Amino acid sequence: MRVEILSIGTELLLGEIANTDARDISLMLAELGMSTLYHTVVGDNPERVRDALRTALSRVDIVITTGGLGPTYDDLTKEMCAEVFGLPLELHEPSLELIRERFRGFGRPMTSNNVKQAYLPRGCTVFCNDWGTAPGCAIEKDGRYLLMLPGPPKECVPMFRVCAMPYLAALEHSAIHSDWIRLFGIGESEMESRLHKLMEHAVNPSVAPYAKEGECLVRVTSRDVTEDAAALRNAPVVRDVCAQLGDFVYGVNVDSLEQVVVRRFTDAHLTLCCAESCTGGLLSARITDIPGASAVFLGSAVTYSNAAKTALLGVSPDTLAAHGAVSAETAREMAVGVRTRFSADVGISITGIAGPASDDTKKPVGLVYIALAHADGVDVREFHFSGSRERIRRASASNALDMLRRLP
């Protein structure tokens, strides 16, 4: 079925925020095997909302609106949709009760304008909002479907996944289940060539590769009568994809490399510390972004200057003089030094040139050494990254995380 996403909100047209809702919903529609043909954004203007709705309904099967469900006078999505569909808005008592309950949770009185949020088109399917106050809903007429979702991404995206996806899957008398396989260290074309045979005949489940922010991922989606049946149908293909991609796979249905590292160290009862030069704290910041990191992460020494490398980590001034701060030798002494200082099971170090200019050694921008000190010795790797300062710093931290998750 063909879909249009119609986002309603003047803040989008003023450039205050990007339309991430449309991106995230499109990605989930692709999981459902549905084609998004248009994204449209209009402001909080009754005539333009009405016209945009009519245009959308004339050219697709399913229209999904985001925004304009709130309590204020300029929130007018439901009013315009009800008008176009010829349906009255009626008070939906269970939704009103949920809004009241939410305000009790905030410890604030519910102002009367919030009642507006509980008025919904007669006969609609209600999408309960567990992430905010305004409920969403779906209406159908003459084989055209209209789904309304709130605008804030923290409400819109989970409501789409939890409420709208099963609703849309049911239109085709089925349920779906997706698994996401995450990869590091492999390029997009290498991934696609390894999966080529598997993808060629893959219909149900479908196999879709993606690349973003220096990582690759593969989505495997099955459709069946129930989600459990779809999950079962997915399982052997997920195994095949993982087998084709080997140890480039760092996890299935996980969030990030840092999450996998924290889990692995937690399960193995190992402690970790870092010594960072060119990344300047970025690796530590990514690890400590994971709740529960304190169980494994003891701390880091961010040693930007040579003096700090010696004072905090015990890097020998002779090593620095002979090989420079950006060298395998310095990386090795940093990793060993930080592991000793923190009395940790594992110490990892990064030293390199993030640019935009080189240091005074004429070593190239993008040259980075990463060393891993553990009970059995020290591993040092040399990298040559390209791109901006930000990209080199990010790639350095990601590769350090990759070395940590591959720890023997």
Next chain:
Amino acid sequence: MRVEILSIGTELLLGEIANTDARDISLMLAELGMSTLYHTVVGDNPERVRDALRTALSRVDIVITTGGLGPTYDDLTKEMCAEVFGLPLELHEPSLELIRERFRGFGRPMTSNNVKQAYLPRGCTVFCNDWGTAPGCAIEKDGRYLLMLPGPPKECVPMFRVCAMPYLAALEHSAIHSDWIRLFGIGESEMESRLHKLMEHAVNPSVAPYAKEGECLVRVTSRDVTEDAAALRNAPVVRDVCAQLGDFVYGVNVDSLEQVVVRRFTDAHLTLCCAESCTGGLLSARITDIPGASAVFLGSAVTYSNAAKTALLGVSPDTLAAHGAVSAETAREMAVGVRTRFSADVGISITGIAGPASDDTKKPVGLVYIALAHADGVDVREFHFSGSRERIRRASASNALDMLRRLP
């Protein structure tokens, strides 16, 4: 004048990227005093591109397209625009020469399909692409304007600012100049109430307040016959805005708090180091994100565990036992300790509870202490932040940067 932004690219409809071009162009159109009425996204499909163009030209004065200017067969924006305007595409030799030159710079041969990028509608105004290969352009017919820009944000956004903004300003026989005033520590409503009188009668220059990511900013824009004249017209209003907002202003036409801190320390020949607990390296990562940070930043100790606070920073075990890791006393000893260890002019420390759970002391999530150790003593501040782990960590690092830029 009324504007529609029409973005062309199937990757947007697949949810691979968000439409940040539309956001960024909308923000720049607001600088010009122009109203964006619609954002539309369509895929690389000739019929839908043609229809979307016709619809856009029927409802606004200016249509701005992004994307579809590249060398491949599915890049069809120029072809469809030329068709709708009834103009032939002609080879533009200077553009072809620039594309050839760019490939010489890459050290790669130019494949023949790249010639397509140098074909432009007859009589158009060419926007030279200094950031990529595909030139942009503008055409006019019967008082309707159509501007075409490349899709990649790194090309689209600077081309809009450098080429399209002057073109659009000239349509109204004027040039514009904007200044951006950046603030920290003040809320959106307080900012607006302080600026109320100034904004009330502000037409040329216009004064527009914005809030984003925990910071506020004010744009002041003048229109005049030349950009220099517009800049002169802006100056007294910029001074008035700064006077109204006092020391909440951290800079005019700067990028970030961290940039201001690195500049201030560089100018004052002061060195800096950090001791981070709950922020786990985030403050250091933000400082070292600024090119040239190595002139002032010596390093950090990220001391997540109590043992590390003692071993690396010399925080007294008695202090930790009596007051806990999250206390004014521990923050003070961390700042003094790191300043001594790194032999720096200034040491700053952060210790707090970022959540989602508290530690075992029953102190509330969001409680954060920041201490600043300098030649004249130590300043300690207590904060109570709310929100997610990510938000508390970000607010902690931002407030530390704010204390650094306010250093006496």
